[in-house]
Amino acid sequence: MSRDEEGIALAAVGLGKRYRRRRGPVLRNCSFRLPAGRICALVGPNGAGKSTLLSLAAGLIRPTEGTLTVLGTTPAEARTRFAYVAQSKPLPPQLTVAATLRLGAELNRARWDRAAAERIAYGPLAPGGDRDGALDPTSKIRSLSGGQRTRVALALAFGKRPELMLLDEPMADLDPLARRELLGALLGEAAEHGTTIVISSHVIAELEGACDHLLLMGGGRIRLGGDPEQLLAAHTLLTGPARDLTGHTVVESRDAGRQLTALIRPGGPLPDDWQTAAPSLEELLLAHLRNPDAPDLFTEETVETDENEENARA
Amino acid sequence: MSAFAVKGTAEEARALPRGPVRGLPWTVLRLHRAALVVWVTFLLAAVGTLVWEVEVIADSVRERIASCGENGGLCRLTTLVDYSGTISWASTLVYYSFFAVAAFAGGALIGRELENGTAQLAWTQSVSPTRWLAAKLAVPAVLLVLGGTVFVLVFRWAWAANRDLMGDDWTFNDVFAARGPALVAYGLCGLAVGALAGVVLRRSLPALGISCVVMYLLNHNLEKHRVDLWPTVASGGSTVGGLPDDVWQVGDGSFHTQSHYWPMHLVETGIVLGVAGLATAAAFGLLRRRTA
Numbered sequence: 176m177s178r179d180e181e182g183i184a185l186a187a188v189g190l191g192k193r194y195r196r197r198r199g200p201v202l203r204n205c206s207f208r209l210p211a212g213r214i215c216a217l218v219g220p221n222g223a224g225k226s227t228l229l230s231l232a233a234g235l236i237r238p239t240e241g242t243l244t245v246l247g248t249t250p251a252e253a254r255t256r257f258a259y260v261a262q263s264k265p266l267p268p269q270l271t272v273a274a275t276l277r278l279g280a281e282l283n284r285a286r287w288d289r290a291a292a293e294r295i296a297y298g299p300l301a302p303g304g305d306r307d308g309a310l311d312p313t314s315k316i317r318s319l320s321g322g323q324r325t326r327v328a329l330a331l332a333f334g335k336r337p338e339l340m341l342l343d344e345p346m347a348d349l350d351p352l353a354r355r356e357l358l359g360a361l362l363g364e365a366a367e368h369g370t371t372i373v374i375s376s377h378v379i380a381e382l383e384g385a386c387d388h389l390l391l392m393g394g395g396r397i398r399l400g401g402d403p404e405q406l407l408a409a410h411t412l413l414t415g416p417a418r419d420l421t422g423h424t425v426v427e428s429r430d431a432g433r434q435l436t437a438l439i440r441p442g443g444p445l446p447d448d449w450q451t452a453a454p455s456l457e458e459l460l461l462a463h464l465r466n467p468d469a470p471d472l473f474t475e476e477t478v479e480t481d482e483n484e485e486n487a488r489a
Numbered sequence: 490m491s492a493f494a495v496k497g498t499a500e501e502a503r504a505l506p507r508g509p510v511r512g513l514p515w516t517v518l519r520l521h522r523a524a525l526v527v528w529v530t531f532l533l534a535a536v537g538t539l540v541w542e543v544e545v546i547a548d549s550v551r552e553r554i555a556s557c558g559e560n561g562g563l564c565r566l567t568t569l570v571d572y573s574g575t576i577s578w579a580s581t582l583v584y585y586s587f588f589a590v591a592a593f594a595g596g597a598l599i600g601r602e603l604e605n606g607t608a609q610l611a612w613t614q615s616v617s618p619t620r621w622l623a624a625k626l627a628v629p630a631v632l633l634v635l636g637g638t639v640f641v642l643v644f645r646w647a648w649a650a651n652r653d654l655m656g657d658d659w660t661f662n663d664v665f666a667a668r669g670p671a672l673v674a675y676g677l678c679g680l681a682v683g684a685l686a687g688v689v690l691r692r693s694l695p696a697l698g699i700s701c702v703v704m705y706l707l708n709h710n711l712e713k714h715r716v717d718l719w720p721t722v723a724s725g726g727s728t729v730g731g732l733p734d735d736v737w738q739v740g741d742g743s744f745h746t747q748s749h750y751w752p753m754h755l756v757e758t759g760i761v762l763g764v765a766g767l768a769t770a771a772a773f774g775l776l777r778r779r780t781a
Contacts, residue, residue, distance in 0.1 A: 234781035235609050250781045251617065259613035265606030267520055274519060280506050281515045282614035287505060335614065 189241035219392030258332035292334025321348035401474025415449035594683025600696035637673035
């Protein structure tokens with residue numbers, strides 16, 4: 176691997192995937208890179224290709240075109256070093272919780288951390304106390320609720336002590352308390368071991384504040400990529416008299432008579448008679464999702480190809 | 490109360506599970522424990538029945554025949570059918586159990602795992618899809634070879650023990666297959682065909698159905714053309730009216746003598762193993778092409 180590849184958890188170049196020849200591609204010319212050690216939110220509407228991208232990264236399917244580099248190598252060669260939790264949280268229904276954790280140990284003999292797995296599944300070892308929601312080792316997987324199964328699936332992921340966690344909608348089945356616990360555990364894992372974490376979600380709010388990297392998917396590619404603060408700083412929400420916006424990149428604009436409201440990437444100084452404000456993350460993402468023609472934007476470190484360089488923020 | 494808290498590491502808790510069977514083979518045995526129990530019970534019952542019939546029942550059958558008296562033709566026949574029929578049931582059931590193997594392989598072993606995503610769960614642990622499929626096939630294959638070999642040896646002994654009490658001969662479908670490696674080969678072929686159907690269809694019920702249909706077509710055609718698997722002996726003038734009892738007569742007057750049993754049997758075994766090999770290779774090829 177070149178020096179350039181070091182410290183990059185995920186890198187895609189021209190990635191494309193179509194499932195059936197006659198249907199349109201799910202991913203198309205998707206390029207980005209994710210530095211190692213980040214907690215990354217992969218957001219986008221339903222059907223944007225988030226699950227497909229994570230399946231490709233996990234080596235479960237092959238891309239139709241382009242390449243995807245995982246931890247500096249192919250997904251197959253990185254297999255022992257990443258963990259993946261699928262959206263449907265598949266687990267053998269006939270096993271008990273304890274047998275499922277044993278399965279994780281048997282399939283990851285080289286790097287299994289039993290304590291880490293059991294902490295997620297059964298809760299921390301607290302003297303003399305059962306805790307709410309902790310799993311019984313003897314319950315069968317088929318008897319568990321969706322949230323409890325998510326907990327077992329995450330226990331397998333933590334037990335592997337991965338360098339990269341690919342989590343496909345891990346929050347969907349969890350109650351608000353369990354969500355906070357999961358986020359806390361993920362942040363702790365990242366802080367303690369430098370684990371890179373990718374969490375996909377279609378609910379932006381549940382990840383805001385926890386992530387320090389954002390990938391917005393739309394139309395089968397990454398539309399926005401980078402540090403959320405840098406992405407926000409690159410945009411301005413402005414209100415003012417309708418006027419020519421040439422020289423600025425317009426993401427979204429709404430005309431209300433003579434008044435204009437627009438989300439733009441300023442390309443130069445703005446006139447004084449425009450009121451400006453910093454957009455919220457949600458406003459930023461929604462504006463991009465409503466306007467598929469808005470050009471993609473990547474902050475410097477996430478640029479993968481030369482084509483995107485013109486979009487990169489200086 | 491934080492289930493996801495990451496604090497405190499007990500070093501001894503890193504200890505890996507011990508046991509004679511580890512890793513992937515352990516997971517295959519554990520996931521399919523119910524099927525394993527059923528199969529072992531079935532095989533033990535079949536072997537036990539053969540031993541029981543030969544060692545215990547045979548003597549009493551002779552006594553009953555002796556007590557039938559001079560004109561007890563029907564009495565003698567029903568007694569023989571009892572004995573011969575039980576042995577024939579055991580060999581028939583074990584011989585055709587390759588249908589159950591094919592259904593299991595297509596349905597539970599491969600198809601269901603690909604359908605509900607537990608196969609993909611294994612592939613995102615430290616196990617590649619190829620190694621996963623290899624273990625999924627190797628563990629049952631070893632058991633099928635061991636169990637099948639035991640049954641064939643016991644059946645050969647049981648079938649030969651009391652020929653005077655048996656109404657069948659070497660040309661019967663089940664006897665022909667169960668007296669040699671063809672029985673094992675059919676089991677392995679069912680496993681391979683089921684695995685291929687599971688990998689192709691990725692759904693348990695269709696894979697179960699297709700693998701049984703394929704095994705039926707293969708088995709039915711081989712049984713129908715068994716006589717063609719080796720050149721027959723033309724019926725010459727010297728044997729007219731005096732053919733030995735144990736020949737397999739073919740429609741046009743030519744026949745197989747019992748000395749043709751092994752060549753015919755081994756040709757069929759070879760064909761069945763060939764199909765098993767092709768199906769296995771195709772399953773691996775397809776899985777490798779589809780996954781990274």
